[in-house]
Amino acid sequence: MSNFSSDKEKLFVIKIGGNVIDNSAKLDSFLKDFSVINSKKILVHGGGKIATAIGEKLGIASKYIDGRRITDNKTIDLVTMVYGGLVNKQIVAKLQSINCNAIGITGADANLLPAEKRPVKEIDYGWVGDIFRENINPENWKLFLENGLIPVVAPLTHDGTGHILNTNADTIASVIAVVLSSFYQTNLVFCFEKNGVLENVNNEDSLISKLTFNDYLSLKNSDKLFAGILPKIDNAFDAINKGVNEVIIGNSSQLASLINGTGGTKFFFNEQ
């Protein structure tokens, strides 16, 4: 918990998923909202369905074992191309056109996100990387941020022995926010297709705008929350526990309100 966080400069770490990336109009609108955020900022993007579509044309079928996606040799090349090349550079070029000095990176670049290939146990996930925040050197992140560069991060890491690894974008966003919370007042924003944590998953107006850990425990015990949101909430409180100032979950079409505090669900460890 960051008792002295208000002395530090603000940093937004914002994650967008495939639902934005796959829709050109949504993406343009999101990037416009992102471009006007008047603080230090980092954008982490997921993959989107385009990798699956291109993979199908190339004869690379998506493989799953027990519902978990497997990253084999062909799939890691596919996502390196699509996430690290096509998606990442298109976002960078668009941001450059609206006064955002974006720099597109993967975790291999400047060794920003060293990772470890997930050990083979019951399942061999293939080229999947797990990141540990104690292995991340914050210096190059700070170098970019302090020099006006805006990192745009593809969900790829590397193992230090020459291999690119596939890593979950939510995890990357959380870890970056935690690591940089030693230097900045970090605000972690997860954008998805819902307005935030809802009391009734079918009613977007039933938004819970502020959630403390105690509130969460009460709601969870009363079985009010949609089960699918629970892992996201657990992640949010985990990030706050490890030094992130604030976590916000909300709709990618309402980024401005997520940033200015009028939209989405904000998580606080303690009552504010």
Next chain:
Amino acid sequence: MSNFSSDKEKLFVIKIGGNVIDNSAKLDSFLKDFSVINSKKILVHGGGKIATAIGEKLGIASKYIDGRRITDNKTIDLVTMVYGGLVNKQIVAKLQSINCNAIGITGADANLLPAEKRPVKEIDYGWVGDIFRENINPENWKLFLENGLIPVVAPLTHDGTGHILNTNADTIASVIAVVLSSFYQTNLVFCFEKNGVLENVNNEDSLISKLTFNDYLSLKNSDKLFAGILPKIDNAFDAINKGVNEVIIGNSSQLASLINGTGGTKFFFNEQ
């Protein structure tokens, strides 16, 4: 011409083409040689046949008009994926494994290489970018170099209005070397499949190891040189004219000797 160049720190700008990229063993060997260069350095890579191979699988045919490649909508997405993603990040991950803190970039990243879409005259080249050195801000190049980062540059630029552009890797290497010659003693190294400029194109032992501009004019007048090498030589002297300290052309399998001055052809404007 850089009369005071010896006061500046040395910088190698090294270009490799498709013949290295398409051969995994050659690439590994080249990168090992690159990794031990004990000076500031930048690597510029071309594309290779892999883009054509992936394009064919995706149903994207290479288009040519009068022998000139055309970059249409599908082709720019293809090369953004393959050059900016697959090739670039694989090189970065390999360099990271051998103690080179590489950072893979395109010209869109950090606005490193702003370009202009080639105007449509007799031929519409499509999404091809021309770069002009006066438009390039050297600050972020210097930021990376002064902080121990080694740029690995894909042959892509951007137009500032949201579009990635395809730009020749030789041209990118030359322009970077010229722009940075104000700050470093730049040495521009073009690696290709021959040992350098040869008096007899069929005899790799007929290497001309040093070539001044006057020597070149004499050789050219005597019709001794292979016609295909003339544009490369003209480019080399053009770079020297604009401030590059030395240009070297030679075999990608002999990088160490190109760097230490015992291999390839070195171009000097004046007698040394």
